[in-house]
Amino acid sequence: MNLLPRRRAAGSFERAADGSMTLVEHLRELRSRLFKASLAVVAGLVVGVFFARHIQDFLNSPYCDFQREHWTGPGAFRCDFNARSPVDTFLLQLRIGLYAGLLIGSPIWLYQLWAFIAPGLHRRERRYTYAFTAVAVPLFAAGAFLAWFVVSKSLVFFLGMNDFQISIDVTGYFDFVTGVMLLFGIAFEFPLAVVMLNFAGVVTARRLLGWWRPVIFLTFLFAAIVTPTPDPFGMTALAAAMGLLYFGAVFVAYLNDRRRARKNAIYAGLDDDEVSPLEMEYERVGAAEPIGTAEPVEPPSPVDPPAPIQRPRPLDDRYDETT
Template identity: 55%
Template sequence: MAFALRKRGPSEFERAADGSMTLMEHVRELRTRLFRASLAIVGGLIGGFWLAQPAFNLLKEPYCRLPGATDALGKCQQFLLLSPADGFILKLKLALWIGLIIGAPVWLYQLWAFIAPGLHRHERKWAYVFVSIAAPLFAGGAVLAYLVVDKGLAFLLEAGVTGTSTQLEVTRYISFVTNMILLFGVAFEFPLILLMLNFTGVASAKRLLSWWRAVIFICFAFAAVATPDPGPFGMTLLALSLSLLYFVAVGVAFLNDKRRGRGKEVYAGVADDEVSPLQLDDEPVVATPAVEFSGPVGAPAPVAAPAPIDRRYDDMT
């Protein structure tokens, strides 16, 4: 028995890419994707509520590694609570952060599925590459911040007048640690900006390298202003890490320029204010040959006079 194959129409992605979707269809698609992303975040929030306590114990480790933070039995000191609801509110905040991380594959996909039809094929390809690089860079910055945050805490507590045995308030401590982790993670995305400028042809590798003095100064100034740790350890480490990532990005830009053959143009090595060399041609100028005149044009043939109106006939008469 032969079955007739049903012809499938274009998918929503194809219709959005070729511009055949109406404005109301775009609005409905946005509503659907926001609903799916919200469900993913809510599901992650439920899972994060059960993982909030292990996450709190993990964030508490930098404080427990401080000298004087443990008692005679080796048990870490308890944090200070200023309100009975602080512990529950903190658990909700941690659950929300964990829920965003757990639901990230779903809500990031929904965001990408809504934006991708408006991009060209090569733009989508580079977006995949940059996203695959951005995630490890953020994770590397977050891990580095978690490993060194106890050094900043030790400096702050030892430099104060109360000493390292001070009992910290729990919400401010968690905010300090999470801000350090987020700041390091976001700051480690800095090389992507440089690579984006190079891969799109805005700036060559040589031009990026010529900015090294200004970039290093900006890295130290950003670390001094944005780091929540006022001690010199965290700021210096962040600035040095950003400087190292800058030179790594410039090295990748040099490889990209070499692959694309940039810098081999005729005037690639000529400065903007340098005068181009003149090429003198010693060949003599030859006179233009004479142009022969054409013969006279004959007189036009006479035009016959029109017939009178009464002698004109058309197809109908």
Template identity: 50%
Template sequence: MALTLRRRGPTKFQQAADGSMTLIEHIRDLRNRLFWASLGIVAGLIVGFIISKWVFHQLEQPYCSLDTSWQLNPKTGQLECRFLVLGVGDQLILRLKIALWVGLIVGAPVWMYNLWAFIAPGLHKHERKWAYVFVAIAAPLFVAGAILAFLVVKHSLAFIMDAGVIGGTTQLEVTKYTSFVTSMILLFGVAFEFPLILLMLNFTGVVSARRLVSWWRIVIFLSFAFAAIATPDPGPFGMTLLAACMTILYFAAVGVAAINDKRKGRGKEIYADLDDDTISPLEDDRVPVGASDPIDGPTPIDAPEPVAKPRPLEGRFDDMT
């Protein structure tokens, strides 16, 4: 009994890459990608709702580490870490918000894969390679920024409580506190992606490492200005630490850009050391004129052929012309 192997046709990725996929097929592929991405987010949302209490317990650690956050429970006679709740549905809404954040993180492999699978066919092979590298660097940088922000919140809360006019026992409203912590985590995580922008400009040949170094005064000033405006922490600790981290990451990106320029040989071009206004010198490349080759004598030209006598004028046109 003979077995025949069925030859598979090109995949959707190959069809999209070589341009053989029609517009309707692109739209259908986008619909399928959005469907699977939505399923990933919904699955992550369910997981986030289940572990939302544990996540909130982790978020409240900076607040509960302060002595001013503990209140005496008259029923049990023990100290408890308490928040203020102003609205009836604030606790449920807060739990749904935490579940959504966790769902986006848990479902990230699914929706990011479908997003990448839809965009990647339109990129060249080397562009896809660099995209993998930058994504692999971006994820640890974001996590590092989030962890640093979580540590900053503790010191920021301590400064705010000590510098306040009320003093003593102080309770915070739960939704505003959670918004404060998540904003700090998101801000630090996004700010840590700043060196990737500089590296993308350098790797694509837009700017060189020498040009990036010349921007150090502007970068330091903008880092402190951005930290002062964007940081929800009114104290100087979080702002200074964020600006200092952005400055350190900037100089690290400049170092990587310098290595990349050296690897590609940038800055060693012929006219790299010349000013743009410098006049280029004219080289004197005169060639002495020697004896010319002998010239042959003129060749005779044939006599012209006789020209035919023109036809009479009335015979060259018909009745219409």
């Protein structure tokens, strides 16, 4: 009877981490994870199509609210859009459902992507990835919310300049709103990239703080380029938010530099090219004892000359007629 505990078989994560998986096994794992991620997106697509009408009403609310306030026509108000073809509204519902499906299924397909990449990372790198992902999602959501606020104010400004009835294309309006939300969400990831550079040891907080003037100029230039509306309101809102986030990233970098300095306090005050004082090190460890003289080494004895090698006899002398 075997009383020894059975060793648990190594899972796919352990085998991928130690490099024991073959190329074919990696491809099979990739196929399996892509299939699971696709199922999650399809399930989210079904749910997103079901709520697509409510999502579209939410996106259309800034335009519809403005039109409702300035409605002067007969009968009840109705928020109308133009459609260039009979299938535009159907295709728009599918697009909204797809975007919603990507958001709904993001926990599953992001996990599948992470599970495939994580075995190639060290434990410290995986821990940093968890922290950066936890910060990146709220930052993107905050950027999208700011974009929604900018769109609502910009539409009131631009539509209020006209004294006639305006009808907007439904597909163009959706592309405009989602494009602004995407650009603002990506722009809000800028401080996260700054913090990643500091954690990687590329830049310090002092250097980042010294760059604040060109950074503010570049943020306003970036906001002026990517903001789709020519009004200064959206550009100023995006640039001011990116500037505040940059100073927040500098503060996080300052805390990380202090933590790194406490960790390396033993090397404080030493230059990178300074020679280590061995005498001080011996005194610190209590080994400052004089070293005695070395014992004399005996001279080497002469080597005997090699013995001469006898020349082989001819074949006639070594063999007779019989052998």
